Amino acid sequence: MMKAERLAFEYIRRDEEGNVEGITRAVDDVDFDIAKGEFIAILGHNGSGKSTLAKHMNAILYPTEGTIYVDGKNTADEQYLWDIRQNAGMVFQNPDNQIIGQIVEEDVGFGPENMGVPTKEIWERVNESLKAVGMYEYRKASPNKLSGGQKQRVSIAGVIAMHPQCIILDEPTAMLDPSGRKEVLRAVRALNDVEKITIILITHYMEEVIHADRVFVMDKGRIEMQGTPEEIFSEVERLKELRLDVPQVTLLAYELQKKGIPLPKGILTTEQLVREMTRLYG
Amino acid sequence: MTMILDHVSHAYESGTAMQVMALDNISLVIPDGQFIGLIGHTGSGKSTLVQHLNGLLAPTSGNIYYDGRDIHDEDYPKKELRSKVGLVFQYPEHQLFEVDVFKDVCFGPKNLGLSQKEIELRAYEALKLVGIEDEYFYQSPFDLSGGQKRRVAIAGVLAMKPQVLILDEPTAGLDPKGRDEILKQIAALKAKTGITVILVSHSMEDVAEYVERLIVMNRGRVLYDDTPSAVFAHYEELEKIGLAAPQVTYVMNELAKAGFAVRTDVTTIEEACDEILRVVSSVPFE
Numbered sequence: 001m002m003k004a005e006r007l008a009f010e011y012i013r014r015d016e017e018g019n020v021e022g023i024t025r026a027v028d029d030v031d032f033d034i035a036k037g038e039f040i041a042i043l044g045h046n047g048s049g050k051s052t053l054a055k056h057m058n059a060i061l062y063p064t065e066g067t068i069y070v071d072g073k074n075t076a077d078e079q080y081l082w083d084i085r086q087n088a089g090m091v092f093q094n095p096d097n098q099i100i101g102q103i104v105e106e107d108v109g110f111g112p113e114n115m116g117v118p119t120k121e122i123w124e125r126v127n128e129s130l131k132a133v134g135m136y137e138y139r140k141a142s143p144n145k146l147s148g149g150q151k152q153r154v155s156i157a158g159v160i161a162m163h164p165q166c167i168i169l170d171e172p173t174a175m176l177d178p179s180g181r182k183e184v185l186r187a188v189r190a191l192n193d194v195e196k197i198t199i200i201l202i203t204h205y206m207e208e209v210i211h212a213d214r215v216f217v218m219d220k221g222r223i224e225m226q227g228t229p230e231e232i233f234s235e236v237e238r239l240k241e242l243r244l245d246v247p248q249v250t251l252l253a254y255e256l257q258k259k260g261i262p263l264p265k266g267i268l269t270t271e272q273l274v275r276e277m278t279r280l281y282g
Numbered sequence: 283m284t285m286i287l288d289h290v291s292h293a294y295e296s297g298t299a300m301q302v303m304a305l306d307n308i309s310l311v312i313p314d315g316q317f318i319g320l321i322g323h324t325g326s327g328k329s330t331l332v333q334h335l336n337g338l339l340a341p342t343s344g345n346i347y348y349d350g351r352d353i354h355d356e357d358y359p360k361k362e363l364r365s366k367v368g369l370v371f372q373y374p375e376h377q378l379f380e381v382d383v384f385k386d387v388c389f390g391p392k393n394l395g396l397s398q399k400e401i402e403l404r405a406y407e408a409l410k411l412v413g414i415e416d417e418y419f420y421q422s423p424f425d426l427s428g429g430q431k432r433r434v435a436i437a438g439v440l441a442m443k444p445q446v447l448i449l450d451e452p453t454a455g456l457d458p459k460g461r462d463e464i465l466k467q468i469a470a471l472k473a474k475t476g477i478t479v480i481l482v483s484h485s486m487e488d489v490a491e492y493v494e495r496l497i498v499m500n501r502g503r504v505l506y507d508d509t510p511s512a513v514f515a516h517y518e519e520l521e522k523i524g525l526a527a528p529q530v531t532y533v534m535n536e537l538a539k540a541g542f543a544v545r546t547d548v549t550t551i552e553e554a555c556d557e558i559l560r561v562v563s564s565v566p567f568e
């Protein structure tokens with residue numbers, strides 16, 4: 001579905017005369033191969049290159065070095081631009097920059113309309129996507145009057161309505177309350193499980209990645225670690241060095257282990273912890 | 283500076299068919315030096331409320347008093363208010379506009395009429411506090427990553443040395459280490475200078491860890507106003523209004539249900555760890 005080979009990207013800053021002032025190598029020698037229908041989560045400290053990498057996945061940015069293929073198509077090849085953008089939908093950190101419609105349902109219908117979807121189906125898609133993110137009651141509201149979290153759910157609905165093969169979400173839940181976060185993740189997982197849509201989820205909330213198939217951990221533009229959530233979250237100290245963390249329950253289990261309670265590594269959920277404690281002491 | 287909100291309501295688009303009651307009859311007393319958390323579902327009115335506290339929005343009814351004076355009286359020194367009550371906006375982009383990071387952070391203190399040296403000192407100090415390295419000082423704030431922008435926006439307000447520091451979701455978009463570092467720095471600043479801090483957050487874990495008083499908003503009203511552990515004891519009610527308790531609180535409740543004699547009013551990992559060890563240390567391994 002998506003494949004990167006020795007991918008690198010440099011931001012070049014220039015002064016008024018056009019002289020190079022500085023170069024930031026934001027993505028550095030990245031290789032990956034993501035299968036159709038996979039759920040990939042990307043973790044990494046601020047400035048580690050997550051957003052820059054994500055922007056290569058739907059041809060917003062093009063590699064300085066190396067190649068990235070989406071659905072077998074080289075993103076640097078202009079003739080595929082439209083295909084790639086249509087197949088890989090993107091949700092950004094800040095919903096303000098992605099909402100264009102004057103009314104919520106209009107905004108959500110914008111994508112499918114641009115794709116030439118028949119009117120009747122547009123409305124079906126709009127309604128189903130708004131329901132998926134819990135914003136159906138607001139379909140007649142004006143997006144610029146919604147609160148931060150509400151806006152973000154609308155922009156996610158806008159991408160879902162395009163029925164892309166792949167959705168890239170760049171910190172989609174950063175502004176949501178706990179229920180909103182749960183709803184969005186539930187919607188994202190359902191799209192992955194049921195529709196087999198490939199998911200790339202960038203987040204700073206460690207508990208959000210426990211359902212991913214694989215986790216990539218970025219540091220200084222590189223993919224430093226990758227593995228299943230169990231594997232990644234077993235490395236508590238390593239993650240802390242990379243400015244990351246583990247879910248609270250994983251950390252609690254880890255602290256208890258250090259105090260001599262023989263719990264297994266990589267506990268990710270409350271149920272697992274309670275089960276293990278019961279096995280030991282019940 | 284004691285802040286009193288007396289029956290404050292705020293309606294957007296007041297008097298039209300589109301009217302939204304964003305704040306509905308809120309009364310609160312905020313004494314000096316508290317570390318307050320403000321939580322609530324999206325759209326519950328948190329940002330509207332904090333914008334009232336620095337006078338950016340005015341109540342459609344009710345009054346706000348600082349040290350006994352109504353801040354919307356004509357002779358109230360508005361400019362002073364803005365410098366005393368610093369607000370970091372929810373979207374950092376809304377507060378970044380200068381050509382480079384350093385100038386951006388200088389903007390606030392400059393308006394206070396300080397000397398150039400003092401301005402730059404403060405900007406430097408604030409940028410260090412939020413963990414922005416020197417290499418970024420002369421870059422455009424718009425060329426930064428999401429988390430870096432957020433740090434610069436926070437630095438801009440810290441540099442004004444406000445008496446009341448309000449942070450509207452300051453840790454959204456920060457990496458876990460950055461989140462801890464910034465909240466620790468703010469807690470230390472508060473301990474050192476005795477300022478009031480109001481932290482708006484969607485992270486139940488963060489407020490549980492840092493604040494002494496937790497205000498819960500629901501549809502424009504204050505639903506709870508208590509210590510974090512007392513508030514999170516209502517976790518089932520919180521779930522009904524879009525919130526939750528910290529993950530450890532759920533762990534403790536589930537352990538209790540499974541027959542462990544643990545306390546359930548636990549909200550941080552440290553407490554949870556101690557409590558579990560206390561209970562199991564009396565039980566021999568099988």
Ligand SMILES: Nc1ncnc2c1ncn2[C@@H]1O[C@H](COP(=O)(O)OP(=O)(O)OP(=O)(O)O)[C@@H](O)[C@H]1O
Pocket residue numbers: 011012013024025026044045046047048049050051052053424425426427428429430455457
């Ligand atoms: N438009 C730009 N011009 C110049 N440098 C940039 C630009 N955007 C990002 N950078 C730099 O590239 C690096 C990677 O940034 P990127 O936005 O990819 O990080 P990120 O991992 O998404 O971080 P965050 O978690 O804060 O969103 C950072 O050092 C950042 O300062």
Ligand SMILES: Nc1ncnc2c1ncn2[C@@H]1O[C@H](COP(=O)(O)OP(=O)(O)OP(=O)(O)O)[C@@H](O)[C@H]1O
Pocket residue numbers: 144145146147148149150175177294295302303304322323324325326327328329330331372
């Ligand atoms: N400028 C505006 N015009 C009209 N209505 C608004 C405006 N700003 C906010 N609202 C509405 O007022 C209510 C409260 O919004 P507010 O932004 O204060 O919520 P919040 O608790 O900060 O939410 P979030 O957690 O999403 O940031 C919401 O219903 C919102 O849609």
Ligand SMILES: [Mg+2]
Pocket residue numbers: 050051052170427428429
């Ligand atoms: Mg980013």
Ligand SMILES: [Mg+2]
Pocket residue numbers: 147148328329330372450
């Ligand atoms: Mg808000």
